[in-house]
Amino acid sequence: MSMSNSEDINYDKALHYWSEIPATVDGVLGGFGFISDVDITGSVQFLNNLFLLENRPGTDVALDCGAGIGRITKHLLAPRFERVDVIEPDKKFLVELLNFVGEEKNKVGTLYHNSLQDFQPEKKYDIIWNQWVLGYLKDEDLVSYLIKCSDSLSKNGIIVVKENVTSSGVSEADKLDSSVTRSLKQYTKIFKNANLKRIKQSKQINFPNGIYPVYMFALIPNKEDEPTT
Numbered sequence: 332m333s334m335s336n337s338e339d340i341n342y343d344k345a346l347h348y349w350s351e352i353p354a355t356v357d358g359v360l361g362g363f364g365f366i367s368d369v370d371i372t373g374s375v376q377f378l379n380n381l382f383l384l385e386n387r388p389g390t391d392v393a394l395d396c397g398a399g400i401g402r403i404t405k406h407l408l409a410p411r412f413e414r415v416d417v418i419e420p421d422k423k424f425l426v427e428l429l430n431f432v433g434e435e436k437n438k439v440g441t442l443y444h445n446s447l448q449d450f451q452p453e454k455k456y457d458i459i460w461n462q463w464v465l466g467y468l469k470d471e472d473l474v475s476y477l478i479k480c481s482d483s484l485s486k487n488g489i490i491v492v493k494e495n496v497t498s499s500g501v502s503e504a505d506k507l508d509s510s511v512t513r514s515l516k517q518y519t520k521i522f523k524n525a526n527l528k529r530i531k532q533s534k535q536i537n538f539p540n541g542i543y544p545v546y547m548f549a550l551i552p553n554k555e556d557e558p559t560t
């Protein structure tokens with residue numbers, strides 16, 4: 332069943348697009364390197380609020396998904412977790428990651444050179460952070476991936492999704508990098524299909540005008556469907 336127009340996504344084309352992008356903050360943010368600090372500030376606030384939950388997640392190990400050069404690992408996750416694993420399909424970004432992360436690089440654990448649609452988590456994670464990457468996955472692959480993430484959360488673990496959403500209410504395809512920007516409603520449906528419960532949602536503030544609205548979602552496995560034996 333199609334939820335967005337993501338069936339036109341071509342994984343090879345997206346990887347080829349990224350293979351030609353420089354391994355810099357400006358590169359991974361498509362020329363919007365100047366929004367990185369505001370982005371991280373919003374993410375720190377969101378994550379801090381998750382640590383205030385009664386069933387708060389642990390701080391042992393986080394996973395940075397579609398990590399690029401490790402912008403989020405460096406500024407958000409490594410300072411707050413004992414270890415951060417990363418997944419990134421572009422080799423050049425992975426090579427730059429340890430250099431970019433700098434002083435916090437002792438916190439970096441396994442570097443998975445892989446795409447999310449092919450990833451099979453081997454461990455349990457307290458936080459699985461997905462940012463500006465889920466638009467590269469076809470709907471069906473995204474649902475399967477989120478189910479795999481859900482199965483690899485530690486006790487009180489949380490999946491975080493931080494993504495652009497359309498203001499038009501329908502998905503918009505980008506042929507250049509072979510991605511799709513989904514609407515809030517489409518994400519809601521995808522989370523539901525992956526049997527995830529949204530426990531928190533915030534809109535990123537202080538971003539420049541003229542870019543897509545960016546939302547953060549905190550998701551946990553929906554236990555209601557499980558038998559209570």
Ligand SMILES: C[S@@+](CC[C@H](N)C(=O)[O-])C[C@H]1O[C@@H](n2cnc3c(N)ncnc32)[C@H](O)[C@@H]1O
Pocket residue numbers: 342345346349359360361396397398399400401402403418419420421424445446447448462463464467468
């Ligand atoms: C816009 S950048 C964001 C990087 C990082 N999340 C950040 O916010 O700084 C998108 C990243 O997703 C990666 N990517 C593209 N398609 C992917 C896929 N199918 N699976 C995993 N990562 C992918 C790209 O190589 C690139 O590093």
